[in-house]
Amino acid sequence: MYAFGVDIGGTTVKMGLFDQNANVLDKWEIPTRKENGGEAILPDVAKAILSKMEEKGITADQVKGIGVGAPGAVDEEGTMVGGAVNLGWGVLNIPEILHKFIDVPVKANNDANVAALGEMWQGGGKGYSNMVAVTLGTGVGGGIIVNGKILTGATGAGGEIGHIHLEDNETESCGCKKKGCLEQYASATGIVRLANRRLAKDDAPSALRGGEVSAKTVFDAVKAGDAVAIEIAEQFGDYLGKGLAAVAAVVNPEVFVIGGGVSKAGEILLSYVKPAFAKYVFYPCGKAEFKLATLGNDAGIFGAAALILK
Amino acid sequence: MYAFGVDIGGTTVKMGLFDQNANVLDKWEIPTRKENGGEAILPDVAKAILSKMEEKGITADQVKGIGVGAPGAVDEEGTMVGGAVNLGWGVLNIPEILHKFIDVPVKANNDANVAALGEMWQGGGKGYSNMVAVTLGTGVGGGIIVNGKILTGATGAGGEIGHIHLEDNETESCGCKKKGCLEQYASATGIVRLANRRLAKDDAPSALRGGEVSAKTVFDAVKAGDAVAIEIAEQFGDYLGKGLAAVAAVVNPEVFVIGGGVSKAGEILLSYVKPAFAKYVFYPCGKAEFKLATLGNDAGIFGAAALILK
Numbered sequence: 375m376y377a378f379g380v381d382i383g384g385t386t387v388k389m390g391l392f393d394q395n396a397n398v399l400d401k402w403e404i405p406t407r408k409e410n411g412g413e414a415i416l417p418d419v420a421k422a423i424l425s426k427m428e429e430k431g432i433t434a435d436q437v438k439g440i441g442v443g444a445p446g447a448v449d450e451e452g453t454m455v456g457g458a459v460n461l462g463w464g465v466l467n468i469p470e471i472l473h474k475f476i477d478v479p480v481k482a483n484n485d486a487n488v489a490a491l492g493e494m495w496q497g498g499g500k501g502y503s504n505m506v507a508v509t510l511g512t513g514v515g516g517g518i519i520v521n522g523k524i525l526t527g528a529t530g531a532g533g534e535i536g537h538i539h540l541e542d543n544e545t546e547s548c549g550c551k552k553k554g555c556l557e558q559y560a561s562a563t564g565i566v567r568l569a570n571r572r573l574a575k576d577d578a579p580s581a582l583r584g585g586e587v588s589a590k591t592v593f594d595a596v597k598a599g600d601a602v603a604i605e606i607a608e609q610f611g612d613y614l615g616k617g618l619a620a621v622a623a624v625v626n627p628e629v630f631v632i633g634g635g636v637s638k639a640g641e642i643l644l645s646y647v648k649p650a651f652a653k654y655v656f657y658p659c660g661k662a663e664f665k666l667a668t669l670g671n672d673a674g675i676f677g678a679a680a681l682i683l684k
Numbered sequence: 685m686y687a688f689g690v691d692i693g694g695t696t697v698k699m700g701l702f703d704q705n706a707n708v709l710d711k712w713e714i715p716t717r718k719e720n721g722g723e724a725i726l727p728d729v730a731k732a733i734l735s736k737m738e739e740k741g742i743t744a745d746q747v748k749g750i751g752v753g754a755p756g757a758v759d760e761e762g763t764m765v766g767g768a769v770n771l772g773w774g775v776l777n778i779p780e781i782l783h784k785f786i787d788v789p790v791k792a793n794n795d796a797n798v799a800a801l802g803e804m805w806q807g808g809g810k811g812y813s814n815m816v817a818v819t820l821g822t823g824v825g826g827g828i829i830v831n832g833k834i835l836t837g838a839t840g841a842g843g844e845i846g847h848i849h850l851e852d853n854e855t856e857s858c859g860c861k862k863k864g865c866l867e868q869y870a871s872a873t874g875i876v877r878l879a880n881r882r883l884a885k886d887d888a889p890s891a892l893r894g895g896e897v898s899a900k901t902v903f904d905a906v907k908a909g910d911a912v913a914i915e916i917a918e919q920f921g922d923y924l925g926k927g928l929a930a931v932a933a934v935v936n937p938e939v940f941v942i943g944g945g946v947s948k949a950g951e952i953l954l955s956y957v958k959p960a961f962a963k964y965v966f967y968p969c970g971k972a973e974f975k976l977a978t979l980g981n982d983a984g985i986f987g988a989a990a991l992i993l994k
Binding site for chain 2: 456555619657
């Protein structure tokens with residue numbers, strides 16, 4: 375038996391063919407055709423799967439199912455309840471559309487949640503069943519796994535931890551229009567915000583002055599012992615540790631798995647988050663471990679396959 | 685078929701006999717004997733159930749099970765993982781002990797979680813399956829229900845929302861030893877803290893001056909239009925709304941059900957929480973409703989029975 379994992383993004387759709395033992399037998403991408411309300415995307419996915427089945431000599435009764443991750447709120451029935459702006463989609467039901475082309479079970483969920491499931495199944499969270507995945511990228515995303523299952527939430531917005539309010543004194547607005555969200559300090563752009571504010575505060579010497587500041591240059595400077603960069607990392611760690619302590623008081627996970635572009639800084643990033651977490655966390659929730667994500671861009675196809683195989 | 689709901693508290697054990705249709709056929713209490721590490725508590729519970737069965741002519745094969753709520757962290761197997769200070773208990777497994785006396789299925793969970801399940805089953809959260817129960821009493825407790833099931837957490841500390849950190853400038857310590865927890869502002873004692881601080885700030889006239897201040901006197905004064913009391917209620921609402929907005933970003937519930945002694949203030953309490961929640965919540969999670977708990981002290985026996993019957 376086989377399963378397909380499909381990770382629909384705004385530019386490409388990543389696809390994987392898996393066997394029952396979680397091995398990726400094949401991995402490929404197709405372009406995401408967003409024109410006309412993205413009406414071609416799911417038919418394209420179905421065609422790509424059917425042609426892969428033909429290529430490999432796989433029949434429909436050998437396919438246990440297709441798992442799909444998509445960028446937006448997806449309810450338990452696989453409906454994009456608020457559509458998907460990045461794909462041009464309005465409200466639609468993913469399994470229903472795929473079933474017009476191919477008669478195998480289909481399950482769908484939000485892409486961040488699916489990536490979380492992938493990290494638990496075969497990545498940084500392997501061996502755990504109560505996990506919070508934290509994605510530090512352009513924004514801050516999250517995916518919560520309780521007893522091995524994605525916490526979808528009433529409107530598909532479970533795990534949107536980037537929008538926990540942490541700062542009453544913020545003057546700039548978050549992408550969500552509120553002020554003071556975790557995302558404004560712990561995302562790649564958030565770290566740049568913290569860095570620029572710190573650099574503007576005084577004339578303390580720093581390798582960060584003069585060039586373009588990014589999450590990468592900040593953590594590179596931290597690794598080189600730059601005192602100003604270390605202050606910025608401490609501030610980042612304080613916000614993220616405080617936010618994750620709030621998450622821990624709610625869902626009491628075994629492990630946080632930190633991924634996304636910012637996490638490429640490596641273990642040093644965790645060294646700023648863990649002490650802040652310990653400072654703020656309710657002690658019975660304080661045993662949560664911190665791990666780095668390991669699947670990178672493949673977390674989505676793994677998690678999508680896990681919707682079927684796990 | 686019947687079920688027993690058992691709610692073990694520090695002073696009394698509340699017990700209920702239920703039929704399959706969620707009707708309470710009988711309801712009674714026995715004292716909680718805490719001496720000698722509370723070793724008599726569970727044998728007493730078993731004896732009370734056996735004698736009730738005899739009284740009613742109920743045989744063991746007519747008992748679908750016994751549900752138990754206990755004050756401490758309880759894991760999925762019914763083990764009090766950290767013991768129960770208020771009962772004198774060390775680590776013990778509740779089903780294992782009860783099975784020495786009576787051979788029917790036993791399920792156990794934390795008392796706040798069980799009360800949450802009770803409110804969902806037959807109380808303020810009836811008709812919902814994704815719910816957060818908030819208990820505003822001496823402390824602030826919580827219970828989280830996801831798809832109809834209690835979110836227990838890795839160490840039984842799921843839903844401990846009273847210990848979300850909200851205030852960096854707090855100088856007093858919470859019961860948990862940290863500073864700035866939601867509980868320090870939204871519990872009965874928290875409201876008194878806010879009130880005393882507000883009253884000390886200036887000489888503004890208020891009905892609250894002179895007498896003893898409590899959550900009840902504050903909300904009574906709010907109802908009478910007292911401007912100072914209204915300020916205190918707004919501050920309370922701001923903290924609680926901010927904390928619940930964080931909870932909503934994590935678990936995205938359909939409804940918050942507010943109970944505990946403080947909630948006796950009634951709907952007026954919600955009128956201070958809802959606008960603050962709207963101010964801080966991530967918009968896709970903002971549709972959550974607010975209801976008052978309706979089962980009062982019976983939430984525990986209902987929820988314990990729901991562990992078996994639902």
